[in-house]
Amino acid sequence: MPIYYPDILEQKAEPRVFTYTEKDVMLYALGIGMGRDPMNERELPFVLEKDIKVVPSAVTTLALAKGGPARPASEQNPGLRISELNLLMLVHGEQKIELHKPLPSSGTFRATSRTITAFDKGQDKGAVVVDETMWTDDKGEKIATLTASTFARGDGGFGGPPAGAPEPHSVPTRKPDVTVSLDTRPDQALLYRLNGDFNPLHSDPSVAKQAGFSRPILHGLCTFGITCRAVLQEFCNFDPTRILSHEARFSAPVLPGDTITVDLWQDVDVISFEARVIDRCTTVIKNGKAVRRGF
Known part of the structure; x- marks a missing residue:
């Protein structure tokens, strides 16, 4: 199915309630190469339950631990046309995480996701779709915000704006510190x-x-x-x-x-x-x- 614009800007995913444990936190740290040296006492707290620490970027995967993928919400605005991207043609373009609070080593949270913008690069050039996912705890307080940009190579030509995305961060031109x-x-x-x-x-x-x-x-x-x-x-x-x-x-x-x-x-x-x-x-x-x- 194609991208329907501007309907996609009102499209929401079904809220997910998910739980992760210290085991999930440790598995993530091992997955990015931490703990390779079991004598490295600076990395061990990320892979041991004693005084456990959580790598902030683990927020990108911990919702998958027990929650499963996001699905379109069962209730949308009347008449809203649902957009579905060609999954075989998707490329992850950019990722941002914001931590409103340090990640706890375990807990149950609620994730809500929505599409916040979409750019049309042309019929043969694809589209850029930006989604936002918000984590909240059992008190409704914000834990983290994730923003992901996806290059949908097979979904251009839907009539959305061709430009307007923020300029990417520029790294310094001097020698790395x-x-x-x-x-x-x-x-x-x-x-x-x-x-x-x-x-x-x-x-x-x-x-x-x-x-x-x-x-x-x-x-x-x-x-x-x-x-x-x-x-x-x-x-x-x-x-x-x-x-x-x-x-x-x-x-x-x-x-x-x-x-x-x-x-x-x-x-x-x-x-x-x-x-x-x-x-x-x-x-x-x-x-x-x-x-x-x-x-």
């Missing part, structure tokens, strides 16, 4: 998928080849989490409560086994970053920006 390299394992995607993203593109060699890849690729949100890990390590002393927001644009896939090199720039409490795979001369994350709480 810090560069850190974080390796991934050949089986990294098989581990990360246990967080709830079972897209076979990340696990089935035949599906990956049909999509034009030599092997299954790493989840973009896993790479996103690895950049959050780099910020935690280099600028937050592994204190996850210091991260207010983290956002980035996906520019190329990572192959499990790649080493991800993250370049970081600090301007007071704004950390800019980009990530690349040096062996393949490929930039995989662009326009990264993290904001931390000051002391």
